[in-house]
Amino acid sequence: MTEERTLILVKPDGVNQGHIGEVITRLERKGYQIEALKVTQATDAQLRQHYIDKVDKPFFPEIESYMHEGPIVALVASGTNVISVFRRMAGQTNPSQAAFGTIRGDFGRDWPDGLIRNVVHSSDSVESAEREIKIWFAELK
Numbered sequence: 232m233t234e235e236r237t238l239i240l241v242k243p244d245g246v247n248q249g250h251i252g253e254v255i256t257r258l259e260r261k262g263y264q265i266e267a268l269k270v271t272q273a274t275d276a277q278l279r280q281h282y283i284d285k286v287d288k289p290f291f292p293e294i295e296s297y298m299h300e301g302p303i304v305a306l307v308a309s310g311t312n313v314i315s316v317f318r319r320m321a322g323q324t325n326p327s328q329a330a331f332g333t334i335r336g337d338f339g340r341d342w343p344d345g346l347i348r349n350v351v352h353s354s355d356s357v358e359s360a361e362r363e364i365k366i367w368f369a370e371l372k
């Protein structure tokens with residue numbers, strides 16, 4: 232059991248389709264704390280840092296285009312094992328394969344342009360969370 236925090240992004244499709252409240256509600260219903268929250272526009276520099284392991288992938292321009300489609304909501308949530316539990320709440324990367332009952336399974340879908348839009352991001356480890364929190368919340372310790 233570990234007290235930890237995670238970086239969650241409600242991506243542009245999640246914001247555009249009105250799922251900010253749902254993501255926050257699901258976090259709060261599970262008993263997690265919201266430590267920080269902002270509406271923002273992702274910059275190129277933030278995306279290159281955030282997706283540092285994907286910058287060289289052929290689909291990185293698709294990620295950039297998707298993440299620039301509109302505002303995002305960045306939040307820091309904390310609680311016991313929040314990282315792994317929220318990853319399960321979010322569901323699999325591809326929203327059409329994500330289980331119903333997960334955020335991606337309930338609100339994500341395939342799009343005719345082939346881009347993978349999957350509503351939310353969440354950190355996958357303590358190290359990633361601390362690195363990602365610095366990218367989106369430079370003002371936080």
Ligand SMILES: Nc1ncnc2c1ncn2[C@@H]1O[C@H](COP(=O)(O)OP(=O)(O)OP(=O)(O)O)[C@@H](O)[C@H]1O
Nearest residue numbers: 285290293294323324347348349351352353354355
């Ligand atoms: N093959 C692909 N083609 C296009 N985009 C992709 C592909 N694989 C991943 N992506 C995009 O890159 C993001 C990060 O991929 P990753 O494999 O880290 O999935 P994830 O951990 O489930 O998602 P995220 O990091 O956004 O929480 C995905 O959310 C998706 O938007």
